[in-house]
Amino acid sequence: MSQIAGEPATQDFVEVRLPAAGAYLSVLRTATAGLAARLDFTLDEIEDLRIAVDEACAILLQQAVPGSVLSCVFRLVDDSLEVTVSAPTTDGHAPARDTFAWTVLSALAGKVSSAVDEDKTVSISLYKQRGAGPGPA
């Protein structure tokens, strides 16, 4: 965990970077589940997050530049966990919102948004609300 420079409030984030290849997704899935468990999400929410992150990465990997780096940032905002996955892509298309994958994603995470940078880096953000209220910190 490290502090973000320039942010007014102290805010911690966790970033995981891995090769943009399907074989490494299991690492991210495990990291997501471990993090969510320690942030006192319920068991069901942990499973949801695990699948949601996996699904988001799968969408990105379809157009990711081969050999590039997939980055995943976890941030705790109020009572929800914000997960942003991003990767440089070849086409720079925003993910289509009428696909099955996107429907799954929004069903699992509640709120989903996507963004495309000028350098064709596509990012998908998930916001997962904590169901059980704030934990013991």
Next chain:
Amino acid sequence: MRTGDGPVRDEERGTRELPAEGTGGSRRVGDAVDGPDGIDGIPEQARPHPQEDSVELGFLDGGQRDREGSVQSTPLDGRNGVTPVRAEARARRRATGGTMSEHERNAEGDGQGTQSVQQATPHNAQDRSGARAMFIELRELKDGSAEYADLRNKLVRMHLPLVEHLARRFRNRGEPLDDLTQVATIGLIKSVDRFDPERGVEFSTYATPTVVGEIKRHFRDKGWAVRVPRRLQELRLALTTATAELSQQHGRSPTVHELAEKLAISEEEVLEGLESANAYSTLSLDVPDTDDESPAVADTLGAEDEALEGVEYRESLKPLLEDLPPREKRILLLRFFGNMTQSQIAQEVGISQMHVSRLLARTLAQLREKLLVEE
């Protein structure tokens, strides 16, 4: 349906035992041995359901036949006519007749040993005191003698229904019933060997925990794809129970913190337990990693061995080398395996360096030619 099965089964056994009363002697032992065989003939759905409490209690005692004797008399008195159930039971008895007489023959052939058992047990060999007397008899016999083995087998066969009943309580938990029955039978054999009739407890009282323990041990040792320590296996069970309970209480699934509080353990331990649950079943290496298109783990492992191509050359060269004259063979060996220069070879073999060069060139040309022809 379930409750109906109990009497049907008892009655069936009753009809089989009736003739035994008349014949007496070795015939009774034959019946005692026949018990398990007859039960094997009953189709699965006709057996009493293990979850049925009333049946369960009755059947637990059923290792000794007193209770069943009293049960059997009621339906028999009530129905004198041949009901379909009884007809069926008779038919089945006829069907198992072959094995029955075989056991009888065995019983008859036992000779003195069996006779002494009969004299020592004035009751039906299958009731409580009969079993007890047999155990006392067993303890008196010399370990390893033929009579000992015979009586021990008899006692084990006699209690097989108890084993089957206990094994059935654990079915539908991912392990084949046949495996469970086998494991449970091992437990029964162990308890027959260890049972001390002087202690004053019934054999079934002693055997049941042993058999159940054996089944549970089977689940612990063999149920998990990757074996994790017993502590974690039990933690996983506790977590499953606690999760169900807390979900009921809160109307949502519990958090790690709540689970830790409930089980009075640390959150790290809860996480450890949850992770160990992954080891219960494993995925095949051939399962696609993320979705159907992605390659399976097995496909990403291993690569073509480049030396594989050399195998063919080496193997086809071998007989050709064997055919070479000794001198040429020696020169080749010194040149390519001894790493010697042509002049060194010339000194070694005692010919001129020119000659070595010519011989080498000719041998290699011959080999190459033959190799190509062979292909």
